[in-house]
Amino acid sequence: MSVVIYGLAATIIAMMAIGFYVAKKVNGDSINYIVAGRGLILPLAAATLMAQSLDSNATLGNTDLTANFGFWAGASLPVGLALCLFITGLFFAKPMNRLNLTTLPDFFRRKYGRTVEIVASFIMSIAYAFLLAGNLVAGGFLFQIFVGTSFQVGVFIIAGLVLAYTVAGGLFSVAYTDVIQAGIAFVGSMALIVYIATNYGFTIPTGMGPTNLGQLTDPSQGAYVNLATIVALGLGDIVAIDFMERVFAAKDPETARKACFIGAAGTLVIGVPFSIVALSANPILSSLGVEAGNQAVLYALLQNAVPPWLAALVLAGIVAASFSTSDGAILGTSAVMARNVVGIRVEEGTDDGPATVADGGEEGLLGTESDKLLTVTRLMSVPITLLGVFFAIRVSATGMLLVLAFDIMLAGALVPLVMGLYWSEISTTPAALSSMLAGSGTRLVLFVLVPTTYAYENTLLYIQNDIFTSAFDGLPTFIAAVVSLGTFLVVAYLTKDDYPIHSLEPQETPNIVAGGEED
Secondary structure, three states: OHHHHHHHHHHHHHHHHHHHHHHHHOOOOHHHHHHHHHOEOHHHHHHHHHHHHOOHHHHHHHHHHHHHHOHHHHHHHHHHHHHHHHHHHHHHHHHHHHOOOOOOHHHHHHHHOHHHHHHHHHHHHHHHHHHHHHHHHHHHHHHHHHHOOOHHHHHHHHHHHHHHHHHHHHHHHHHHHHHHHHHHHHHHHHHHHHHHHHHOOOOOOOOOOOOOOHHHHOHHHOHHHHHHHHHHHHHHHHHOHHHHHHHHHEOOHHHHHHHHHHHHHHHHHHHHHHHHHHHHHHHHHHHOOOOOOOOOHHHHHHHHOOOHHHHHHHHHHHHHHHHHHHHHHHHHHHHHHHHHHOOOOEOOOOOOOOOOEOOOOOOOOOOOOOOHHHHHHHHHHHHHHHHHHHHHHHOOOHHHHHHHHHHHHHHHOHHHHHHHHHOHHHOOHHHHHHHHHHHHHHHHHHHHHOOEEOOEEOOOOOOOOOOOOHHHOOHHHHHHHHHHHHHHHHHHHHHOOOOOOOOOOOOOOOOEOOOOOEO
């Protein structure tokens, strides 16, 4: 156990040290802070995209779901995330990078106006509170099992550590620490699968292996849930705040595109082995006379079936993964709240020099040594983190929280993004707004009426009824998406001649300094 604790301590110290060291690159500039100065080279862009998809939600959720329900129940997480990166690389990375955006809701403001921007911002922020919570859950259980704290104390420790260096260095800290996370995750994943293969062999329970495609075709084997997981992650993650933030941060459109493809491959290479190991987890634990009980299967396996050095390596990857996605969620959501909800802008269309406040506000508490957007984004990170902590303690289910986050964005934000980018001539503001409200509203109603969400009991908000049963689980993902698309098309057809079509190109603005005078 001491080896594990030392390994975890070394990983955390390294992450914190690098995060604080590169924080000096921010230099008081919100563009540096939020999108790393739009200058990430290919290795950094690819590593940070891969690390953001291979979070502790996907790792622990993957192994728990695989061990309990079969290969495709867990592997659907890395498969869906890799699919998202592949689709983003094919269709979205280049055009979105060219738009010179700072946050994803900027797209909705340019295309549809201020009201749609605010609605999109709230949808994404709620979703990302769940994503942050799932990663804090994984960290909380890890500290409880291997360090000896309570679950709640573990959640607060992870949240506090991540918050500290995220506030300091923004996306620069996130990107450089993600390189460590991706490296540790790769080595740990490969070492674990080799050790299990050589010391225990692989035992695939009947009907649970990757060749049993009934898991994707037969509702009684969880097909609805498994397919919904792949769709929610593969499509809903396209409108992920943190993924697109990294696309915006790549130094040019081609770098953004290549980074997505490399990230997709890395996600599969690292994520799928955990599913294979998880298939053998219960037989291995049974042979050792160990029951996982309510403990995460992967944690039980590491605690009882592998040597301490390997447990320390894999757990270091999980801690790093928890840090990786948590910092991205905190940063992305805080930037959205400050820029797109509060409405603090910096000049768009240029990366030269420090960002300037575009509202002409006076210097003061929020604008002394850094531009106002940077300062407010840092302040916003505190309540965002506390919201994630609340959800983590309230709903301690990693895999479900991951998929639910992107399910929300699939229902509420994907259709207006795709239509605005590729069918601009009919994409009106009423169409976008009605699509968002109808899709997300449908998903919310179905969430509170269905007793389970992705095979987990709905303990957050469930209204008892006799109409919807657990057999309906998975279908709300498709229903809400179809409602969103149908609503958009109908309203767009009815309003295309009556509402102006906005250009996605940024409007030219004067160079305004903090005091409100032209430079």
